[in-house]
Amino acid sequence: MEWLVASAVGIMTAAGVYLVLRGRTFAVVLGLSLLTYATNVFLFASGRLAVNMPPVISKLASGYTDPLPQALVLTAIVISFGMTAVIVVLALRSYLESGSDHVDGIPETIEHENFESVPDAGETRR
Amino acid sequence: MNHWIIFPILLPALLAPILVMAARHDIVLARVFSMAGTLLSLALAIGLMHTAATGTVLTYQLGNWPAPFGIVLVLDRLAALMLLLTAALAVAVLLFAIDGHDRQGRHFHALFQFQLMGINGAFLTGDFFNLFVFFEVLLIASYGLMVHGGGAARIKAGVQYVVINLMGSTLFLIAVAMIYSVTGTLNMADLALRVPAVAPADQALLHTGALLLLLVFALKAALVPVHFWLPGTYAHASAPVAALFAIMTKVGAYCIIRLYILAFGASAGESAWLAAPWLLPAALVTLALGMVGVLAARRLGQLASFAVIGSMGTLLTAIALFTPQALAAALYYLLHSTLAGAALFLIADLIARRRPGAADALSVGPRFAQIGLLAPLFFVAAIAMTGMPPLSGFIGKLLILDAARAHDAAVWIWALVLTTSLLAIIGFGRAGSTLFWKSMGEPGSFPSRGGRQPLAYVATGLILAGPVALTLFAGPISRYLDATAAQIFAPEGYIATVLSPRPNLTAGDAE
Numbered sequence: 044m045e046w047l048v049a050s051a052v053g054i055m056t057a058a059g060v061y062l063v064l065r066g067r068t069f070a071v072v073l074g075l076s077l078l079t080y081a082t083n084v085f086l087f088a089s090g091r092l093a094v095n096m097p098p099v100i101s102k103l104a105s106g107y108t109d110p111l112p113q114a115l116v117l118t119a120i121v122i123s124f125g126m127t128a129v130i131v132v133l134a135l136r137s138y139l140e141s142g143s144d145h146v147d148g149i150p151e152t153i154e155h156e157n158f159e160s161v162p163d164a165g166e167t168r169r
Numbered sequence: 170m171n172h173w174i175i176f177p178i179l180l181p182a183l184l185a186p187i188l189v190m191a192a193r194h195d196i197v198l199a200r201v202f203s204m205a206g207t208l209l210s211l212a213l214a215i216g217l218m219h220t221a222a223t224g225t226v227l228t229y230q231l232g233n234w235p236a237p238f239g240i241v242l243v244l245d246r247l248a249a250l251m252l253l254l255t256a257a258l259a260v261a262v263l264l265f266a267i268d269g270h271d272r273q274g275r276h277f278h279a280l281f282q283f284q285l286m287g288i289n290g291a292f293l294t295g296d297f298f299n300l301f302v303f304f305e306v307l308l309i310a311s312y313g314l315m316v317h318g319g320g321a322a323r324i325k326a327g328v329q330y331v332v333i334n335l336m337g338s339t340l341f342l343i344a345v346a347m348i349y350s351v352t353g354t355l356n357m358a359d360l361a362l363r364v365p366a367v368a369p370a371d372q373a374l375l376h377t378g379a380l381l382l383l384l385v386f387a388l389k390a391a392l393v394p395v396h397f398w399l400p401g402t403y404a405h406a407s408a409p410v411a412a413l414f415a416i417m418t419k420v421g422a423y424c425i426i427r428l429y430i431l432a433f434g435a436s437a438g439e440s441a442w443l444a445a446p447w448l449l450p451a452a453l454v455t456l457a458l459g460m461v462g463v464l465a466a467r468r469l470g471q472l473a474s475f476a477v478i479g480s481m482g483t484l485l486t487a488i489a490l491f492t493p494q495a496l497a498a499a500l501y502y503l504l505h506s507t508l509a510g511a512a513l514f515l516i517a518d519l520i521a522r523r524r525p526g527a528a529d530a531l532s533v534g535p536r537f538a539q540i541g542l543l544a545p546l547f548f549v550a551a552i553a554m555t556g557m558p559p560l561s562g563f564i565g566k567l568l569i570l571d572a573a574r575a576h577d578a579a580v581w582i583w584a585l586v587l588t589t590s591l592l593a594i595i596g597f598g599r600a601g602s603t604l605f606w607k608s609m610g611e612p613g614s615f616p617s618r619g620g621r622q623p624l625a626y627v628a629t630g631l632i633l634a635g636p637v638a639l640t641l642f643a644g645p646i647s648r649y650l651d652a653t654a655a656q657i658f659a660p661e662g663y664i665a666t667v668l669s670p671r672p673n674l675t676a677g678d679a680e
Contacts, residue, residue: 063336068328075335082342089346112349115298119342122305126338129312130331137328141321146329 048088055081068134068144075130079123087116171220174229174244176213177252177289180206185282193276200267203278207263210285211256214249221249222649224656226666228295235670236295237356243295243667246653247500251292251423254504255416258511258632259285265515265628266409269620273318273407280317283310284413291420295667297348297382298355300424301341304389308334311417314410315402326405333398337388340381347378358667361431361660365438372439379433383444386428389421391481392448393455399478400462404470408518411470412511412632418481419507426488426496431660434491448489449578453585456482460589463596469520469529472600473513476554479589480506486586487569490576496654498568501639501647505561508635509553515629516547519622520604524615531603535613539621544605546629551597553636556590561639566590568647 055077062074090109098110138144184206192199220227221244229242263281271277287307294300312334316327349355351371352363367375384395391399399418403411429444437443459479466472484506487499521529523537549560556562566586573582639646656662 063332071332075332075339078336078339082339082346086342086346089350091350111355112346115345115349118298118302122302122338125309126305126331126335129309130328130335133312133316133324133328133331136316137321137324140319140324146332147325 044092044094048084048092052081052085052088055084066145066147068137068146071146072127072130072134076123076127079119079127083116083119083123086119087112171227171229171244173213173217173220174227174242174293175231177210177217177256178242178286178293180210180213181282181286181289185279185286188279188282189276192278196272199278200271203281204260204263204267206282207256207259207285210289211253211260214253214256217244218249218253220244221246222652224652226656226663228667236667237354237359240299241295241356241667242293243358243663244293245663246649246656247423247426248292250500250504250649250653251419252289254419254507255285255288255292257635258416258507259413261628261631262409262412262511262515264631265412265625268622268624268628270318270407270409274316276313277317280310280313281413283307284314286310288416288420292423295358296356297360297428298345301338301345304341304420305338307417307420308338311410311414314413315406317410318407323405323407326401330398330402333388337385340388341385344378344381344385347374347381351375351378356667357428357431358660358664361434361436361664362668364432364440365436367440369439376440376443379429379440379443380447382428383425383447386421386424387451390418390425390485391421391455391478392451392485393458393482394451396455396458396478396481400471400474403474403477403514404468408514411473411514415477415507415511415514418477419484419503422481422484422488422499422503425485426499426657430491430496430657431663434658434660436660442491445489445491448485452482452485452489453581454482455479456486456585456589458482460592460596463593464599466596466600467531469517469531469600469604470514472531472596473510473517476513476593476597477506477510479593480510480554482589483566483569483586486582487572490573492572493651493654493658495569495572496657497647497650498565498572500650500653501561501568501643502565504646505553505565505636505639508632508639509550509562512546512550512629512632512635513554515625515632516543516550519543519625519629520547522622527615531600533603533607533611535611535615536608537615540605540609542626544601546626546633547601547605549633549636551601553633555593555597557594559640561636561643564640564643 059074059078059081062070065071090112093108096106096108097104098108098113188199188202192202227244231240284307287303287310290303291300294303312331315330316324351367351374352360354360354363388395403414433440433443435441456479459475459482462475463472466475484499484502487495517529520543524534527534553560553562556566570583570586573579
């Protein structure tokens with residue numbers, strides 16, 4: 044169980060960091076989402092992993108799991124959801140205003156160096 | 170309990186929805202509400218400062234849950250000082266924005282109030298998950314303010330700013346989770362008690378968490394190597410927004426002061442002065458890089474941004490010494506550099522508006538309207554920012570150099586602060602002589618368009634009155650700051666007040 048959670052956090056973080064470092068806003072947004080998922084699971088694990096334990100007081104409970112990280116994760120999910128919405132709208136607006144979906148806004152040069160397989164900027168602009 | 174403590178958060182939080190719901194179609198109404206609210210915040214901040222100046226630490230338990238189980242707000246001398254600085258800056262910036270900037274996009278006033286709510290909350294909270302929440306509040310508002318007015322370049326810079334800060338928020342949560350998993354608390358005062366008792370096997374986890382948190386605060390404070398977002402953001406944001414953002418870098422500095430002296434300070438055992446070895450070199454590099462950037466800047470907005478980076482370097486150098494004397498000096502410089510930086514952004518915008526086509530590029534051009542009024546304003550702001558006598562920048566740097574004398578790295582600090590001051594003087598001198606002196610002799614003139622913007626001048630003058638007042642009243646102000654530093658370096662009172670079950674019991678509260 045520990046191994047599963049730890050490797051899930053690790054893989055999601057690695058994929059997230061890789062995607063955030065990409066040049067186009069769509070990949071960056073996906074990367075940020077993956078990073079927040081990884082963070083949420085990590086935050087959840089900070090209260091130790093417990094199976095079949097209630098976080099609130101119950102007469103039937105044999106033990107309890109730490110309720111605080113669960114509350115924190117809820118807050119973090121709400122905030123990261125809002126933030127993702129903001130960055131999506133901003134990225135869209137930036138694409139519509141400048142005609143390129145690159146984070147740095149210099150589409151042509153980056154296009155030829157690194158992205159041979161993607162459709163060219165003129166086509167996506169239509 | 171003293172209920173006034175929560176009002177700096179509550180007031181903008183209530184005002185902003187009113188501005189969105191009721192006043193969104195009527196700009197005059199929105200201006201009146203926003204200004205009245207900000208002035209009220211200023212009055213509140215003065216009142217709270219008056220209370221905190223006596224040296225008592227006041228706490229506010231939300232929902233009357235005692236700490237560390239509930240969330241607390243804590244008011245001490247440092248928090249009161251930062252509240253007052255924020256409120257004073259906000260009044261002047263709002264006055265500037267009312268002179269036309271708030272019409273360039275929608276919901277300026279509501280976002281402005283949410284921004285103030287986040288900043289005030291970050292200064293008042295005594296709990297570091299709550300600090301995260303207030304960081305998010307101020308960041309969400311700042312995302313809106315950053316792209317206020319629109320335009321391709323600004324939105325591009327806005328996307329980069331949002332991405333950088335989302336990464337920062339992610340790191341913040343990871344750091345909080347690490348610290349919580351080891352200490353089992355989120356309350357800063359409680360953390361201070363638990364850090365020395367952490368098992369040796371868990372020390373590494375705690376230190377990793379604490380240093381990750383330092384990285385997040387460094388990102389906010391624009392410390393090298395995470396400073397690169399600042400020039401793009403500040404130079405592209407509209408002027409009143411950039412001026413308000415001058416306080417945002419100080420939120421990072423404030424958090425470093427608060428957490429790394431309270432919880433990782435003298436009494437932290439194995440973790441004592443955890444931040445010091447990382448902070449000092451980074452701050453010195455920031456200082457050098459910022460002032461070299463001043464020399465290399467090609468626009469006045471860029472110049473101001475790099476000057477802000479340089480001043481953050483100076484400020485964090487003083488903080489990184491971690492002595493009461495150096496902290497008092499750092500706080501004096503913090504007050505000064507916030508106001509001087511904000512004034513520079515406002516002046517850059519006033520100049521840019523009078524040079525259509527050339528804007529704020531540092532190039533010789535024909536004369537522009539009101540050059541005779543803007544030149545002295547720039548001159549005063551430049552003197553303040555570079556730290557030349559007689560203004561407060563000079564006193565601030567003098568205090569910092571004096572405090573650094575006994576430190577091991579004193580040679581480095583003295584050499585870098587003095588050399589970079591020279592670089593800044595050259596940079597600002599060149600910018601001023603290009604924009605004003607050489608332009609005075611050019612034939613022709615820029616077409617003057619638009620109004621004279623009297624309110625904008627009043628606002629700029631008000632902000633520049635800050636460094637002048639800091640100079641004139643340097644004595645009483647530094648006495649308050651000495652007391653603040655002493656309070657920060659003796660955290661026992663803070664911890665005892667926050668963790669006592671019924672703190673600040675007054676006759677009215679006792680049943």
